[in-house]
Amino acid sequence: MSSGKRRSGQRVRMAAAAGGSFPDAGPPLDYTAQMHRLCCDIVARLPELAHIDMQRVLVCCCRARKPGTLGVYATLTPLRFASRRTIERRRGRLWTIQKVVDESGREMLYVLSFYLPRFQDLPLDEKLTTILHELWHIGPRCDGDIRRHPGRCHAHSRSTAAFDEWARTLGQRWLAQQPPQSLFDFLRYSFRELGMRHRAILARVIRRPRYVPLPQTSGATWDHLATSGRPGGAEAIGP
Secondary structure, rough: OOEEOOOOEEEEEEEEOOOOOOOOOOEEHHHHHHHHHHHHHHHOOOOOOOOHHHEEEEEEEEOOOOOOOOOOOOOEOOOOOHHHOOOOEEEEEEEEEEEEEOOOEEOOEEEEEEEEEOOOOOHHHHHHHHHHHHHHHHHHOOOEOOOOOOOOOOOOOOHHHHHHHHHHHHHHHHHHHOOOOOHHHHHOOOOOHHHHEEEEEEEEEOOOOEEEEEOOOOOOOOHHHHHHHOOOOOEEEEO
């Protein structure tokens, strides 16, 4: 089976203006483009995140299947296995991860997804904590692997609560630098309120990259590129 490539997706209408929209509702909001600009500013201002190259992180949105704020808010999907490998052995088979490229054909290393409307309906401070939580998952080399902590809980360390508190601290440090309000003003509103302020909400949507089995071979064609273990996956924040 060919691994193929997954393009950067298409921008779709996540919501049209609500019936009670403001008479002077603004132009359509490209949600993922605005989120990308916000993340670029965050990593530029915080030295703890200076290693992140947002040009290799594809920001997209998913539709939350159930209403309410209970569930997954965002995920970071790494596009490499541990130690930056593109191939890994699992249960006797070799696997690779489907490649994702942007509009220019540049290969992405991570897919950062936000679940709407659930994420947008969080309070502002929780939105910022969620964003910082996912960005902190990006490995210190920004090489497609996640940040790995010692022990069995390598994704969140021993305490998810401590992980979230660190993300909250980073968010507060970013706000303390007084970034332009225009960068994060869209986070001040619920999804419905945002829909009332804009004629439409647009967002990039992409199917989650798949794990693809490699053809079986009689020799060790792929073995020198593979490691034993479990393929990495999406890391989520939420109750």
